[in-house]
Amino acid sequence: MEDLKANDKRSYIDNLIDFFRKRSIWMLHYCTGCGAVELPPSMTSRWDIERFGIVPMATPRQADVLLVTGYVSLKTLKRIIKIYEQMPEPKWVLAFGSCTVNGGIYWDSYNTITNLAEYIPVDITVSGCMPRPEAVIDALQTLMEMIQSGEGGAYKKYKENYEYYKKNQDRVLRKTAPILGSSETESIYQEKEGNYET
Amino acid sequence: MKLDKESIIELLNQKGVEVLDLYPNQISVNIKKDNLLNHLVFLRSIGFDHLSFINAVDFIDEGEFELVYHVWSYTHKIHVLNKVRISRNNPVIPTIVNLWEQAQFYEQEIHEFFGIIFEGNKDLSPLFLENWVDIPPLRKDFDTKEFSVRLFGAEIRR
Amino acid sequence: MIAAIRVFGYSLFAIFIGLLFMGIGRKIIARIQLRLGPPFYQAFLDVGKLFARKSITHNFVMDLGMIMSLAGLLSTMLFVPVAGHMAIKTSSNLILIIYLMAIGHLGMAMAAAASGNPNATIGVSRALTMMLGYEIPFFTVMLGLIIFNGTSSLELIAQSQAGGILNWNMVKFPLGFLAAEIALQAIMGEKPFDAMVAPAEIASGPMVELGGKYLGLAFLTHAVSIFVETGIMVNLFMGGASNVFTFVLKQFEIYLITILIEAVFPRFRIEQAVKFLWTVPMSIAVVQLAIILL
């Protein structure tokens, strides 16, 4: 109900801005896993998502939507969080494939997270292993509708529920060193005793 | 000079190691831990100049790790599997980085996933698992299901 | 006051034409790749979106650099005669125009260096290296035209070609046109001379840290630069134009050649690009200069 009320208050300028936003989605496809294979057909001649103004961008600063295309290992998760926080608002996240929902084929892996939504807010989750380009286009079209209607505001959740996300991120990344400038060169096996509490 | 498989087996038998004939271009050799370096130096001297890979296998019931050094020769076209067994309680083995430089990454990886210590290798820093503090994950006594439930909250239905 | 309004109007016109050309260029590239491509007004949507986004600045030098690069190109535009009209009645000296065009690049260099990203620094150093590459052949061609016409005024050069297609410098000096066209490819930063942006290697070079409004400014700068550079080429080689519509059409012809080359060629490495520019177009330009002098 609150959402509907908020929609009524949207002025003409807001609608125009949302029209610009929906017709010019720039994506950063952070290619983790198999989804990297499904995106080239979507971007090239056969399905050509540039029809909707969707083009790949090289850096997170220029991107509107982050595509997480496949399984996310702990090392990858750290970079995904960094990229997500580097993107300026408004920003959206699309999660592709079974692996981002409940682990998929890596459901009992020691190094792959099972649910992406626990760590960053996800706007649309698409099923498939991997989704076909048609499903990718369908998801992006849904995202365009959501932007126009003001539904796609998961990035606001990241600020509101930051403690929850931060807690989950810390829980799984606690066991990992910083990305840059890691000076931990001692044997991992030697420092095993007593460091790990359940 | 190209040696055929039989003469290589002959040469290795003279050195006193146990040789198993597997396939037309593959033989398997069981060696002792103390003999490893001598054996590999000998293989290299007779033309086996490519180290393809190093495996580790966890035989948890026998309390041993088996390390397999895959060595290939471009002149003889023979693939030799050199199998070494070491104790699971004290997994220490001399490094072969001085012999083949590419062994650095294989040893780093095996150290990371099995916790085997390669004596003399200066850099055994982790490649994939940053700051891992549990049992090395590819050991047989590491329970991945339990671990993924504990850390990632995975749903296990059976 | 009227001058200010004229300048504003001219700027808007240049930005409009530049963005339109960018959109049509993307459509043409898409068709060459057997795709449908975005609508021709896509560049306007992109700019509209970029100015409606939140943006991140690193320090005031970055803000200043972006504005300087846009202002540099807009001030260049004032000296380019558009179908005989100019924003302010002033001399359209070629040497002044080329001098002012460098300010745009320097502004972008300032902004990129201030952002502190190593990729941006690499991109800027490549862009400045490329400047060394394309300016020498382009200047040589221009020198020939200046000597031939006995004036360095762009307007007078354009007027001297009046009276039919056979009077155009493009027909009179085909070698010079060829050399200038190759150099123009580098000036506009299109393939095969786009080593400074190179999204796959250095993450779009100078623009790597620009987001939101700053990238929007960079878009506008690019649009104006398309207008200015094609405008110079039209005045130099295609005899200017009698009305604005013909002028824009001629500009589009020049831009079309650039886009067609851009669509099919791969990228030169930076040292290959400079070597190419210093040998092939340079030797063509020198031959043209020799023909004019003899």
Place this chain on the structure above:
Amino acid sequence: MSLGDKSVYSPLTNLKNLFKKPITVKYPKEILKVFPKDGVSPIYRGLHTNDLNKCIGCGMCQRICPFDAIEMKVIGENEQGRAIKKPVVDYGRCSFCGFCVDVCPTNSLKMSRHYIYKVKTVKSMSAKEEVEHIKQKFKLMPDESLGDDIGYNTGKAKKILG
């Protein structure tokens, strides 16, 4: 200037594409047609479909699933007082390998050619609720709602392809 394969100028020959018809499939308006049927391959492995009358609830699909994706859900009791179970597929796990279809003894479990399924975020939900929401939304009990468009189907794939 030659335009042979090895020439530097050979890319220019691609300019002829400018006058060809684009091969793009305008997806939401039209769909791919490369197979006898419109859309994807006739033996495509999409979302499951299950004939609930034929399904005996034996649980073979659950036992063979390598991803722990299938759960037998009790939906009622029969006359003898035994529970009737039907499979529920978690599409957050399913990798569309088709093992469950292969092993199904009554041939009731099949795969359709439908593959589009997505879950949107709900703005009013908190983050914690949303995680559960997404997980639950991906657990579907296959029935005959997709049955008009059968894809992968043991023993019958060859007949469809012809």
